[in-house]
Each structure stands twice: as structure tokens, then as C-alpha cells.
Amino acid sequence: MKVAWAGSRHAVEVADRMARLVASDPVFRKDTRTMLSRKELFKDTLKKAAHAWKRIVELRLTEEEANLLRLYVDQPGYVDLHWGMFVPAIKGQGTEEQQKKWLPMAYKFQIIGCYAQTELGHGSNVQGLETTATFDPSADEFVMHSPTLTSSKWWPGGLGKASTHAVVYARLITEGKDYGIHGFIVQLRSLDDHSPLPGVTLGDIGGKFGSGAYNSMDNGVLRFDHVRIPRDQMLMRLSQVTREGKYVHSDVPKQLLYGTMVYVRQTIVADASKALSRAVCIAVRYSAIRKQFGSQDGGPETQVLNYKTQQSRLFPLLASAYAYRFVGQWLKWLYTDVTQKLEAKDYSTLPEAHACTAGLKSVTTSATADAIEECRKLCGGHGYLNSSGLPELFAVYVPACTYEGDNVVLLLQVARFLMKTVAQVATGKQPVGTIAYMGNIQHLMQCKSAVNTAEDWLNPAAIKEVFEARALRMAVNCAQNISKAPSQEERFL
Amino acid sequence: MKVAWAGSRHAVEVADRMARLVASDPVFRKDTRTMLSRKELFKDTLKKAAHAWKRIVELRLTEEEANLLRLYVDQPGYVDLHWGMFVPAIKGQGTEEQQKKWLPMAYKFQIIGCYAQTELGHGSNVQGLETTATFDPSADEFVMHSPTLTSSKWWPGGLGKASTHAVVYARLITEGKDYGIHGFIVQLRSLDDHSPLPGVTLGDIGGKFGSGAYNSMDNGVLRFDHVRIPRDQMLMRLSQVTREGKYVHSDVPKQLLYGTMVYVRQTIVADASKALSRAVCIAVRYSAIRKQFGSQDGGPETQVLNYKTQQSRLFPLLASAYAYRFVGQWLKWLYTDVTQKLEAKDYSTLPEAHACTAGLKSVTTSATADAIEECRKLCGGHGYLNSSGLPELFAVYVPACTYEGDNVVLLLQVARFLMKTVAQVATGKQPVGTIAYMGNIQHLMQCKSAVNTAEDWLNPAAIKEVFEARALRMAVNCAQNISKAPSQEERFL
Numbered sequence: 003m004k005v006a007w008a009g010s011r012h013a014v015e016v017a018d019r020m021a022r023l024v025a026s027d028p029v030f031r032k033d034t035r036t037m038l039s040r041k042e043l044f045k046d047t048l049k050k051a052a053h054a055w056k057r058i059v060e061l062r063l064t065e066e067e068a069n070l071l072r073l074y075v076d077q078p079g080y081v082d083l084h085w086g087m088f089v090p091a092i093k094g095q096g097t098e099e100q101q102k103k104w105l106p107m108a109y110k111f112q113i114i115g116c117y118a119q120t121e122l123g124h125g126s127n128v129q130g131l132e133t134t135a136t137f138d139p140s141a142d143e144f145v146m147h148s149p150t151l152t153s154s155k156w157w158p159g160g161l162g163k164a165s166t167h168a169v170v171y172a173r174l175i176t177e178g179k180d181y182g183i184h185g186f187i188v189q190l191r192s193l194d195d196h197s198p199l200p201g202v203t204l205g206d207i208g209g210k211f212g213s214g215a216y217n218s219m220d221n222g223v224l225r226f227d228h229v230r231i232p233r234d235q236m237l238m239r240l241s242q243v244t245r246e247g248k249y250v251h252s253d254v255p256k257q258l259l260y261g262t263m264v265y266v267r268q269t270i271v272a273d274a275s276k277a278l279s280r281a282v283c284i285a286v287r288y289s290a291i292r293k294q295f296g297s298q299d300g301g302p303e304t305q306v307l308n309y310k311t312q313q314s315r316l317f318p319l320l321a322s323a324y325a326y327r328f329v330g331q332w333l334k335w336l337y338t339d340v341t342q343k344l345e346a347k348d349y350s351t352l353p354e355a356h357a358c359t360a361g362l363k364s365v366t367t368s369a370t371a372d373a374i375e376e377c378r379k380l381c382g383g384h385g386y387l388n389s390s391g392l393p394e395l396f397a398v399y400v401p402a403c404t405y406e407g408d409n410v411v412l413l414l415q416v417a418r419f420l421m422k423t424v425a426q427v428a429t430g431k432q433p434v435g436t437i438a439y440m441g442n443i444q445h446l447m448q449c450k451s452a453v454n455t456a457e458d459w460l461n462p463a464a465i466k467e468v469f470e471a472r473a474l475r476m477a478v479n480c481a482q483n484i485s486k487a488p489s490q491e492e493r494f495l
Numbered sequence: 496m497k498v499a500w501a502g503s504r505h506a507v508e509v510a511d512r513m514a515r516l517v518a519s520d521p522v523f524r525k526d527t528r529t530m531l532s533r534k535e536l537f538k539d540t541l542k543k544a545a546h547a548w549k550r551i552v553e554l555r556l557t558e559e560e561a562n563l564l565r566l567y568v569d570q571p572g573y574v575d576l577h578w579g580m581f582v583p584a585i586k587g588q589g590t591e592e593q594q595k596k597w598l599p600m601a602y603k604f605q606i607i608g609c610y611a612q613t614e615l616g617h618g619s620n621v622q623g624l625e626t627t628a629t630f631d632p633s634a635d636e637f638v639m640h641s642p643t644l645t646s647s648k649w650w651p652g653g654l655g656k657a658s659t660h661a662v663v664y665a666r667l668i669t670e671g672k673d674y675g676i677h678g679f680i681v682q683l684r685s686l687d688d689h690s691p692l693p694g695v696t697l698g699d700i701g702g703k704f705g706s707g708a709y710n711s712m713d714n715g716v717l718r719f720d721h722v723r724i725p726r727d728q729m730l731m732r733l734s735q736v737t738r739e740g741k742y743v744h745s746d747v748p749k750q751l752l753y754g755t756m757v758y759v760r761q762t763i764v765a766d767a768s769k770a771l772s773r774a775v776c777i778a779v780r781y782s783a784i785r786k787q788f789g790s791q792d793g794g795p796e797t798q799v800l801n802y803k804t805q806q807s808r809l810f811p812l813l814a815s816a817y818a819y820r821f822v823g824q825w826l827k828w829l830y831t832d833v834t835q836k837l838e839a840k841d842y843s844t845l846p847e848a849h850a851c852t853a854g855l856k857s858v859t860t861s862a863t864a865d866a867i868e869e870c871r872k873l874c875g876g877h878g879y880l881n882s883s884g885l886p887e888l889f890a891v892y893v894p895a896c897t898y899e900g901d902n903v904v905l906l907l908q909v910a911r912f913l914m915k916t917v918a919q920v921a922t923g924k925q926p927v928g929t930i931a932y933m934g935n936i937q938h939l940m941q942c943k944s945a946v947n948t949a950e951d952w953l954n955p956a957a958i959k960e961v962f963e964a965r966a967l968r969m970a971v972n973c974a975q976n977i978s979k980a981p982s983q984e985e986r987f988l
Binding site: 037386 | 528530532533613615616617618619620623635650701702703704705706709710736786787788798822857868872875876878879880881882886888893894896897898899903
């Protein structure tokens, strides 16, 4: 089971080795984390990040090993954004020339980067971002500006204190025309004394849920007052602004960006399994030790793990941790498949892959957040103490329901996709991937389950057919209901 | 609506006055609460408690006014236990003589008391507590002792740092016989220098969920090493130990104790409404201000309050806040009714009142905890910031699901009561109070709702009949199912 969980014998070995490396290093100790003040906690995070980097270099760790080391250090910090968002954004959206210039500095931590997209007034609606990048052909520069209070960049991790640079998303304006949201590499702080550059206002946005949790992260606020950057700091892989100020598209297909989204959400699903397994592990162990009631004659009390009320709440969560693990591994395959198809300019599976990852991101993170809190309650009063680990597990996990796509907004996207599919199936188009079953509409709309005895449910095909019939009938029913709505907008509000 | 919410014009006036008193006093400021270290937060709580007491005395506030003042100060602290548990325990379980001796000192804060019941190993199962109080007739004293690690008192608020005294629950042992759990007034700390008395080990049990939240409270641990107290510090209203060590019952009926339980749970239901209304108020205001999506043509975006997905999540919570408020007021009436009946030695309605308060405590606190978290998510990313108020509202509220009866354990008690009632109805006994409808079993098991059109639901009698029929049929169905269980224990595990 250990091998199945990790994915391979090799993965077990590496994970074990990295876990021991972290556990045996006093710099990485976690036991005082919830007792530190915000400032102490932030300093501790800087110290751990620097020490992790030192160890990674000293031990010449591979990328796989380094990622696992950071996983076990388990303290959110600016490096997560540097490696997880800043570097990938340059890789994905930068030209080869831009990658050659910026990536080596990022790899050597000569610069620290973050990802400045969300604004005070705009999260889910990325197209509504207000920060402007106006091209000035007289100087061959973009002018970055925050025209309103709501245009302040708000939330980016690593922005508040640590980052020297950011990939900033802003409305590209050239020749008087607004070309929508594009990415720009912007230096924020001096490389000499780390002070904010002229025209740049920076700050930490304050305390967050929990005692420690995400308070180790310097989520920040950023405002620009007409800050100038060279033209070549626009990320130009997909589109460019010429020296004269002309906006031109490259021949790189825009769909490639969606591949990154599939990648990020795939890792979120895998992380759900990790977070849930930690919580379930604590709750199962507690339930095996804790005894309460059940002794009428002075004998020992009953382990709470033996109560059906405990089992019926706990065991489905244990099963879910495994289920999310395996669906996460399948999503890794899906990402590889989509990437290969995108490289061959085959975009046919992209909508389905996008809906699939959006739906799974939403379902697994919502269920995991609720499950961690349920594990906490399953430990009774003791779950309320930080020393149980559970309050912090919840507080540090729960933003996963909001970042990288709010879960409710994502489910509405899946709903739109399903409604579109129902309409297409009616016209005879064959759906692909996880919704291929919807092509079997004739059978599924009228089939009757052949299950008669409890044992019949042990046949996976019987379970699958029932799920497919239920899902399809609900989708068709929903499509019929919303077709009655007076306008397109009201259907999905 | 303001008057309906507060209960009367008088209540509105007093609440407004106390709210303004707190809001205008700089000592009571709350805006830095989540930024304080645990130690600073605890000192701040002590300062606020002392200042509140000073203002209560200076302004000669009534008990109603003082309670509201503390409600608006809104920072859990030892005074909550002193007034809410220590004083009531002495009032309810102490003899007149004991009340005369201890209450004046408590009223003047010459002593500070807490309520030491829960142990490391025992919460819900009060009968399993392990602390012993062994009578020594040679000295006319009880010897308080913690025989095991799990017998350590664990959780009592005010115990860790503030209290000088506690009502301690322990197994009364006299003449070699264990008479079960009784309450004892025990001095813990010196009135001169506040240091623990000989044989008494005391400490704070550490950080809890949230940044501030309940971390203002000194939940504590307490161990006794053969600590002696005079015999007359056993709370002797219901039973006594004589000078010779004989255990005798007084003629005061034990059922009076259940009246206190009804009282405490009634206040918890009322508090659910207060906590929920705060969260809903924040989420409604946010939804009215926040705009996102919905503009295709460059016009203003749509207020999120106008989205049906937001409404369908938020409005039921708003309605619940009112519902819990009104059911809380009804429970106040129930408590008065039960108290009057108990005084007239009529115990007939006690089981129903007990089940009713246990069920409502469980349902309202679970729903409120979930609802506060839902309000937090309804504020998107901003709900994760402490400055939204929501993370702390959740963290400080959620222990209500566990204290004063774990919600799952309480629901099982309600289930037992319902199953018993179903059995009694079958023998022709007429149920009373909220379950009187179950007497109408003939009709309810076979009736068909007369509702044909949507408008028919506007008739409250139609809704009531449907709920009654559904509840009764589920109860009868459940009774039939569990009657198949092989043993009595397995029915409710």
C-alpha cells in the first residue's frame, strides 16, 4: 500500500529519505510554530527557506528531492511562489530570449519573484483587472499604473516583504487601444538595499486564519504610480508590442496557456490527498487511543474507533484520501496526454480536460476542507488544541477552496460544459474522455439497474452504470429546466 | 424588526447603550486583537476584565446591563467561568450556609472561581471521571487526588492562570465506598501571592484554534497530590457526608440539577443566533459591495448579492439567524415552565424538555459553525483575512459544538428519547410538549398532503402537517430498523 500510495518503490525511498532529512534537522522544527508572533514566524520562515536552499545545494538534490524537502518543511513561504508561479510564468509566457535573461537569475536566487495577478477588486474575473501597462513609444517603455483603489494588487504571496520582482498582470494599452490582460516582469525592490523602487508602494495585507498557518506567508499589496519598465519586460511568447507600438500575435497558439492551468489544478488535487491523509491519520490514531463510555461494570471503556457513529464519519474520509490520491495520479496522466496533443496542435480534448480538472479541483478541495474540520471534531475537545495539529491543518488548507479558481465559479464552468455537451449529444456529436459515457444516451436514459441483491453491487460495472445513468439523467433534467430561463445570463447566475 | 430581535423596546435601548459604552471606550478596542502574541492577548484580557468590572461598579450597572457589556467586550476570559459556572454551581448545589459563606466573596471578586469537571481522559462520560475525594474522618477532611495521568483536569477556562478557587468534580469515597461524582470547592492558589498551594499542579494547556479567538482564555490543567480540604467544602445541597463519614441524601430532588442543564443549553441556542447574525451581517454587506463579472460591454459589474448562487447560499443563513433567535426566546419560556414545574415537584415534562434542549443545542451549534465558515467562503479570498472578522468568528464559535455536551452524543440522546416515545405511543401513552404530535400517529402515518399548488404551501398548517408526518414516519421506520439489532448496546453505538 505504501508503494501504491507513493507511486513507486523509488518514490517511497525518496520520500522517506527527505522526510528523515527534515525531521532530523533542528532548523526545520515545527513544534513552536503556533506560539510565535507573526514577526517571529516570518523570520523563522525566511530562516527555513534559506536553510532548505543551502541543504539542496550542499546535497546536490534533484528537483524531485528538493520539492519533497520543501513539502516536508511544510511552511508556506515566498519560495513557493518563486518556484511555483514566477519561474513557470516566465517559462510558459516568456520568449526564449526572455527565458535566457531571467531564468538563470531566478535559479540562483539573485532575484526573488512572485505572481501579481489578483487585485483588491478582482479575483475570479481576471478580465476585469484594472492595473494598466501603457506603452510609451517615445521612450520604448511601458508605464505601469494603478488607477483606482480597487486596482491595487492584493493577495500575491511573497509580495509583502520578500520579492524583488513580480510577474504583473495588467491591461496592455498601446496606440490608444486596450488589448486586455498581459504579463510583465517588473522589478519592485532594490537589489542593493531591498527598499521599494520609486513609484512602487508595497505592504503586507495582515493576519490570516489560524495561529501559524498561512501567516508565515507575506501576502502583499502593491500599487504603481506611473512606474516605467523597458518594453522587453512584457512576456512576449504569445503576443508582442513592436518598437513602434504595434500589437501583434505570435504564431504560438493561445491554448498552450490552458495546459499550465491543467498542470496547476492537477497538483492541487494531489495536494488535497496529502492534506486529507494527514488529518485522517491523526483522527484514526486518536480514535484508536481514546476511550469513552461503554463500561457498565467498571471494566475498561470502549475505544471510540469501535463506535459506529465514529466509523461512519471517519472511514469515508479515510477512503477519500486514497481516492483523491489515485485520481491525482490519473490527472498527471491527463496532463501529459493534453500536453502531447497540444504540441501536435490537437485541441480536441482540451475542453473536456479543462472541465475535468476544474470540477475535480473544486470537489476535492471543498471535500478536503470539510473533512479536515470533521477530523478535528472527531477528536472532540482535544481537536481544538493546536497541539493536535488539526486547527492549523484546516486553516492552512482552506484557501485551496478559493485560490486558482473559486470552487463555486469552477463548478458553474463545469455545469456550462455539461449543458453544452448535452446539447451536442442531441445533435449526434460523440463526447470524449471522462464524458464519453454521455454518448450512450439512448441506453442510459431508460436502462434499469440489474442489481437485485447486495452482492450484485460488488460488480464495478453495475456501480459504473448506475453512476452514469444518474449523472446523465440529472444533466438532461437540468438542461431542460434551464432552457426555460428567460435569458442566457439567468441560466448560470 | 429591531424590537422583535431584541425582545422588547427596553432590550433595544439597553443593548444600544451598552454597545456604545464598549465601542467608545479605548480600553475595549478590538482591532489589534489578532496581532497580539498569546501573552499580550492574555494581559489584554485581564485588563479588559478589570476595566469592565470597574465600569460596572462605577456606573452601578444592573445584572442585565453587565451581561450585555461583557457580551460586547466579546473576549473570552476567566470572568465568563466565574459568573457563568462557578457562582451558579454554588447557588445550585451549595447549601444555604455554603452560599452565605462563598457567594459574597465571589461577588466582590475576593476570590476567582472556575469549574473543573472535564479531565484529560473524560469529557462526555462524566461518570467516568477519575479524580478522587476521599473522606478522612480522623481529620474531618476530604483528600483530593489525581491517581492517573488521564485524571488530570484538562480544559477548564480560567484555571490555567487566573482562578484562586474551583468547583472540582471528583469521585466521593467514604467508608471505603465510591459514591460517584460530586462537587467540591477547592482553593488552588494563595490569596497572598497567587502561587499554587502545596500539592496543586497548575498550567495552561496551550494554543487553540485561531489567531486570537479563545486564546484569550487560560484553559488549564490541574493535578492534585493528596490535597486536603475541610469537609464542609463538599457542595452539600443534594447529599452530605456526616462528621462520622456517613453518606446521606437530602430531601432536595436530584432533578433540580437538570433545570440548570436546560438553562445553560438555552443560553447556547441564544448565543448561536448572535454568532450567526454577526457572520451573516458581514457576508451580506460584503455581497452588496463586491462586484464581479456580468459586464460584457464595459459597464459596471454585477453585485455578487444579485447572483442566485450567492443568494441560495446566503439567504438561508440569514433566515436561520432569525429562526435561532426566536427558538432561543421560546427555550427561555421552556426553562421558566420547567423550573416552575420542578418547584411544584412535577417532573413529567423534564424528559421532553431535556431532549428538546439537547437536540436544539446540537442542531443550532453545528449549523451555526458551518454557516460562519460558509459566510467566510461567501466573501471569497477576503474572508480569509482576519480583518474580515470571519476567521476569528469561526475559531471562537466552533467549540460550542463540543462543550456542554458533544453534538453527536447529544443527538444520540435525542434518538434514544424518540425511540422510547415511539414505543410508548404504541402502548397508548400520550406524549407531551414538542412531541405531542406523535400522539396523532394514526393520522400522520397514512395522511396525504393536501398541497396541490405552490400557493398551498403558504398555509402554515400544511407545512406543519408535512413536517410532523415526515418526522414521525422516520422515527417509526428507525425504531423498526434498530429493533433488529442483536443487542441494546449496538442500537445506539
